[in-house]
Amino acid sequence: MVEWRMRAIRGATTVSENTVEAMQESVMELLDELEKRNQLHPSDIISITFTVTQDLDATFPAAIARQRPHWDTVAMLDVQQMHVESSLKHCIRFLVHVYLPVSAPVSHIYLRQAQKLRPDWCLPLAHRD
Structure with a gap:
């Protein structure tokens, strides 16, 4: 029998400019990597809190995430x-x-650019698909 536990995962990315399109590209890339690297299905997710720096106000990251398959029932906060x-x-x-x-x-x-925040948690680029 597999024992399950609630775990916390951190992450970050940057966007090239304050536009819906740039934010959508970065958030989708970030969530793709979250699912892939952690072998997650949205049904495994309890909640997600997104933060944005004050220079980003084109859209809400949670609104982008809700467009993904099966993410519409995940509790999210921006x-x-x-x-x-x-x-x-x-x-x-x-x-x-x-x-x-x-x-x-x-x-x-x-x-x-967010790799600068936690270089100790970043995978080398050679390991990324």
Whole structure:
């Protein structure tokens, strides 16, 4: 019998500009990687909180995520990231709570310029498809 546990997964990405299209591209890429690297199905997800830096207001990341198959029942929240003057611009972050087998490794997802936030959690580009 497989033992399951609630786990937390962090991630972030950046967008090239404050447009719906740029945000959609980055959020979809981020969630594709979340599902793939952690072998997740949306039914395993308890909740996800997205944060955006104050320079992003073209759309809500949760509205983008709800367009994905099976994501319309995931509890999601969008909030503005605390502003720190020297922080990374055009950044979208998430905190996801999921059910995973206890033995499953967790892969935190940091893409694009957000790799600078947690280089210790980033996969080398050679490992990405």
